[in-house]
Amino acid sequence: MxxxxxxxxxxxxxxxxxxxxxxxxxxxxxxxxxxxxxxxxxxxxxxxxxxxxxxxxxxxxxxxxxxxxxxxxxxxxxxxxxxxxxxxxxxxxxxxxxxxxxxxxxxxxxxxxxxxxxxxxxxxGLNRITVDQGLAVASIGAGASWGKVALELDTLGLVAPGGRDGDVGVGGLSLAGGISYVAPLVGFTADNIVKYQVVKASGDVITVSATSNADLFKALKGGLNNFGIVTRIDIKTLPLSRTWGGTTYYDISTAPQQLNAFYNFTSDPSYDDKAYAYQSFGYTPGSTVVLNNLAYAGAPATLPAKLSVLNAAAPALFSTLRLDNQTAFTTEQAVASPKGLRQIHYTTTFQLNKEILTASFEIWNASLARIKSVPNLTYSWTFEPLPAPLLAASAKGGNVLGLPSGGKPLVLGLIRASYVDAADDTYLNDIVKQVFSDIEARAEKLGVANQWKYAGYAGKGQPVIEGYGKSNVAFLEKVSSKYDPEQLFQRSVPGGFKL
Ligand SMILES: Cc1cc2nc3c(=O)[nH]c(=O)nc-3n(C[C@H](O)[C@H](O)[C@H](O)COP(=O)(O)OP(=O)(O)OC[C@H]3O[C@@H](n4cnc5c(N)ncnc54)[C@H](O)[C@@H]3O)c2cc1C
Structure with missing residues (x-):
């Protein structure tokens, strides 16, 4: 079909x-x-x-x-x-x-x-932000950055469940799904959007919500740029002024303890919904480190016990972990991932499993020897968890992502290479692709592979929409035919992931 x-x-x-x-x-x-x-x-x-x-x-x-x-x-x-x-x-x-x-x-x-x-x-240019404080809903122009959102909402003591890097845009992230620091509490960014303003292929503007164009409302929660141009989202906010956040760096030799801690944190049957953490292994010329990025949706005086499991797994090299506002955290992330570099990235998803965590790290680690000749390279392998509460919140959020509704946690794996010279494209691409396909093959072999690929992290050509499952794909096609009968957004907008 x-x-x-x-x-x-x-x-x-x-x-x-x-x-x-x-x-x-x-x-x-x-x-x-x-x-x-x-x-x-x-x-x-x-x-x-x-x-x-x-x-x-x-x-x-x-x-x-x-x-x-x-x-x-x-x-x-x-x-x-x-x-x-x-x-x-x-x-x-x-x-x-x-x-x-x-x-x-x-x-x-x-x-x-x-x-x-x-x-x-x-x-x-469509970056206006207004807030209905009574409803705790922010109306945000789709062209705003999440850094601007944080800046405006910090003044009101509110947090929108959106991007963690201030340079990332509202439009792309929210149409992909959107993973925020408060995702285990409230699901994906898209799950919290109560209204969209959309320009259809006909040029007409429509309001899309649970009660108005409800089929499109669901389709936009993961349906990317396939249905129209979103000009504004209205999104629920949380009353949070300061939260725990930041990154702690460890020597790469501590990887076994860190992998263990990540597994324990993510698999915890009494997972604390306010806690979130992702783990990366990163190479830059001269250093290879483990990074734990931690967040807690609250401001207790000391780091909550659930996160301490990760934080205390090994002695740190240094840490930015602290209580602060979202502007500070989104700025920190943006500075850590500067624009203007060449990028290669691919994502995969697997069930949380100790063997695949260790094996994928080892495959990535073994490839370092081959990439060290590339100058000015940053090369990383990241685990971003979808813990059980996040999956449960997502199932209630009305999105079209097709994820399971709870039970076993999933983990997104993201491989990324950032560098400066086009002359390194082919050499690096070949290695990154090989490492990535070795990791996917290992996940298959261990029986923990999952077909879902997060659109926000997927590389060009990865099968994103297919990962939503057959019935969601059929639903998206039906909605596309209804709102865009001439298929303008399929035929004339080649970028992104098409139906
Ligand atoms: C360093 C870094 C940090 C990141 N952090 C996070 C994170 O914390 N959480 C997360 O979930 N993801 C994150 N991402 C992934 C991010 O969600 C995606 O890259 C997202 O697509 C970026 O959105 P954008 O608007 O900036 O991108 P753009 O490149 O402008 O758009 C991306 C896609 O969305 C479409 N699109 C954008 N706006 C609209 C619109 N208004 N109407 C219709 N189609 C539209 C575009 O056509 C394009 O196909 C991160 C990525 C990087 C590289």
Whole structure:
């Protein structure tokens, strides 16, 4: 069903191209941009303008910044988004030759939110944040960063369950699902969204909630950029001023104790819902360390016992663990992952299991010998848990992610290489891919593999939507046909993970 529908869409696109070419020359990217400029003269920019350069250079991934679109539409209002979508829908109706990308924070993987030689719709101008304190709901423009969200909400003593890195955008993270520090308490970011404002393929704006366009409401909770352009989300907040957070660094020789502690923390049958922790193993030239990133949704005077299990597993090299506000934590994370580097990353998911934790670490660790020749490299393997309370909250959150409803915890594994020189692309890609596929093969062999891949961390081409399960895929296809009958967001927005 999935393949057939996709093939039909491609065949139709090809047919239209053929028919279109006999009737009238299809629009080319420069013509698309010129047509957009006529409707939106003040917000369409070309290379050699500061608006264009500012937008392009602000992508997190270097590969994106080096692949310029033909033009960028820097929208400042919902009306701008409507006009842009109407023009692009018209231009693409016959020829499908104006491919475009939807970009919020621009923190996504290579190819997700930038259309080389095409059109980029930059949503960062839609970054207004207002708060209904009575309802404890924040209305956030989809182009805002989570750093801006933290800054505004800190002044009110509120926390939105969103990104932990301040540079990450609201749009991409919340449509992927969204893992926050308070996820075990409240589920994914998407589970906490009570309303979306969306521009459909027709250019019309609709409100999407549990009572209005309820099918789309569910589809957006994990459905990525496949249904329309989200211009605003309304999200529930938590009353928290200061919380525990930060990262503790250990020598890599302590890995066995750390793996054990991570297993005990995540598998604890009386898991403390306020606690969250992920564990990374990281190489930079000159040092290889274990990093435990800890968080607690509260401000007790001392670190809660459940987290101390991880914190006390071995003597630390140094630590940023402290009580602080979200602005400080999101800034710390953003500084730790600077933009402008080349990136390779892949993600997988497995059941929490001691053997796969150890084996995957060992596979990654053994590959260090081969990558050390690459200059200025950061190379890491991360475990990010989906503990039982998170899965239970997610099951109630109405998302379309297709995760099991509780019981056994899952763990996301994320491999990442950050470096500077394109000359290292092939060499590193080959190694990272091999390491990753060895880890997945081991998980299969141990019988702990899970097909789910978190969209926020997935590499280009990984089967994200398929991982949601057949019935969710069928549901998403139905919703797509209803809200986007011409399949604009499938045919003309190549970036991201398509249905
Ligand atoms: C260093 C780092 C830290 C991270 N931290 C976290 C974290 O704490 N929690 C977490 O869950 N994830 C995290 N992520 C992953 C993050 O969620 C994804 O990279 C996410 O896609 C980024 O969103 P963005 O808006 O910045 O990206 P963009 O590149 O702008 O967009 C990503 C995708 O979403 C689509 N999209 C964006 N906005 C819209 C919109 N308004 N309407 C329709 N489609 C849209 C784009 O078309 C694109 O396909 C992190 C990633 C990195 C690299």
């Amino acid at each position: 999935f393949l057939t529908r996709r093939l039909v869409a491609l065949a139709l696109a090809g047919f239209e191209l053929l028919v279109g070419s006999t009737l009238a020359a299809p629009a080319k990217a420069p013509d698309c941009c010129e047509t957009l400029r006529k409707s939106l003269p003040d917000i369409v920019s070309w290379s050699n303008t500061s608006a264009f350069t500012d937008s392009l250079s602000a992508y997190w991934v270097q590969q994106e910044s080096l692949a310029p679109p033909e033009c960028i539409v820097s929208v400042q209002s919902v009306a701008h988004v409507q006009t842009t979508v109407r023009v692009l829908a018209r231009l693409n109706a016959k020829s499908n030759t104006c491919p475009f990308a939807i970009r919020a924070g621009g923190h996504g993987n290579y190819g997700a939110s930038n259309q080389a030689s095409g059109v980029d719709i930059d949503l960062r």
